[in-house]
Amino acid sequence: MTSPVPPLSVSTATDALNRVFGYPAFRGQQGDIVEHVIAGGDALVLMPTGGGKSLCYQIPALVRPGTGVVISPLIALMQDQVDALRTLGVRAGFLNSTQDLDERRLVEAEFVAGELDLLYVAPEGLGTPGVQRLLDRGTISLFAIDEAHCVAQWGHDFRPDYLNLSMLHERWPDVPRIALTATATPATRDEIATRLQLTGARHFTASFDRPNIQYRIVGKNAPSKQLLDLLRSEHAGHCGIVYCLSRASVEKHASFLTENGIPALPYHAGLDARTRAANQARFLREDGLVMVATIAFGMGIDKPDVRFVAHLDLPKSVEGYYQETGRAGRDGLPSTAWLAYGLQDVVQQRKMIDGSDGDAAHRRNAGRHLDAMLALCESVTCRREQLLSYFGQQDTAPTCGNCDVCLNPPESWDGTVPAQKLLSTVFRLQKERGQKFGAGQSIDILTGKRTDKVTQFRHDELTVFGIGADLREAEWRGVVRQLLAGGFLAVEGEYGTLVLTDRSGEVLRGERKLMMRRETAAPKAGRSSGGSRGGSGGRAAAPPVDLPEAAVPVFERLRAWRGSVAKEQGVPAYVIFHDATLRAIAALSPRTMDELGTVSGVGQSKLTKFGQQVLDAVAEAGPE
């Protein structure tokens, strides 16, 4: 329920940053963006997840007169966002279809009376004459278009309602607009600027590096067990997200984890809306829960302490992969992005693309996205460097020290001859016999296996039969994957059959040497703490606070206190304080309110509300 809240009356951006949010300094380009928007300029902001986009519009909304209108597709999260702002003393409200009429009226009245700093609305709402007339009755300080990549028609999150947002500019030409996204290939950026009529806006592009995330891509052999090993050995008791392609796989793995003592919940579009909302709310509120989900889950989830994101299937694009993995470690503490992938993934995705309803251009586009993802998986160079150069950012060091390739450099070997053997098998089947088969058949032929299918088609009479017995089946699968990743081979059709491409000839004629990743047993990755690299500016997150031994009980006591307050108020724990803030408090073990107020993340409102309780908890758990 809303109670009248006095305005914060902040004078400058820095004042808002220090007093309301409790942060000592702007991060990266935040300060420039905020000043630009306060001065009335339009902005297009590209920043990775966790980079700190929200402050870029929240602070100008506090400083400029009127209400900042935030357009966000994430209806289910608006309540939490508004709760978090209210805890900071910010007067925030939302309008969306989940409200009843009374709630709505109240928010509308607050807006018209000028009693809101921020108003969140869904894009479909903005299209209605009712909401547009309402907005005309109040003062708008700015429009913030969150998740702006939703306007990109070939993107993975396209929302038709976003296309109408160009009308903001026409209807309210004097109100500054700031569009924000974490998806930022140069093509997407241009599409956003054009479609939202933001071509005159100033562009702010942050470094996309997320140094605290350790990227790892492993071969998939027994995915359930591999996942369980990862969670048990490195993420016991942690909160994380496991992405699966299909609903069935989501259900299966959620049960599997639960049976193995790891609390997990399913999330996919096949569950009814109430179950989905309940599972999401539990994930946000409880510690140590694992969400097993399709990609329907996660956009805008700003839970800061997600410690791992695991993919059990190949993502459809590098953009999608980067966005999904980006949900890990928003608080800047070390986190893992782990992906298990195998040949079957490629075949399956190809099948989905070929069988999709889209036109030829759409399929070509999807195919290109898949190829880029494959290239990342099969890469023998630093994953981070690959990712960043994909996003047009070449200024990074060639090794990051915090990805599987840097930690355990894969051995490479000259795979040119095996590649030729494989391609000539496909060639013989295709050209001599007019047949197309999946990878399994070619591998059986090469390794000289007389399976029923081999004898039935008399493939044991081919000259290539048995010429590849020197490699194991797993190695052959690796050869196929790497040929696919390089575009020297393709899969097509319902059965995922292998076919030659325009580039196969280069390998067959010996014009190309192919260095391949050696298939190794699961590498044991060392854990380096994030944020330790020098170099690239615009750092996504502050380095984690290392907790001295003596502060651990204080941290645990604070966590317990936070849990009970969050429960009492019905909000996620991070709305009270983030883990990173609790750690900093524990490390400092303050005795006075003044001391507590110096901790990053402790603003004025939280100090007043929770300060004494925090000091009591610290005193109880502290030494002596």
Ligand code: ADP
């Ligand atoms: P994004 O929307 O870009 O994913 P958020 O706006 O949610 O990122 O910010 C990520 C985290 O970083 C949040 O916990 C936020 O409170 C914190 N944060 C943002 N800006 C600063 C800053 N200048 N100093 C300290 N913490 C910050």
Ligand code: ZN
């Ligand atoms: Zn690396």
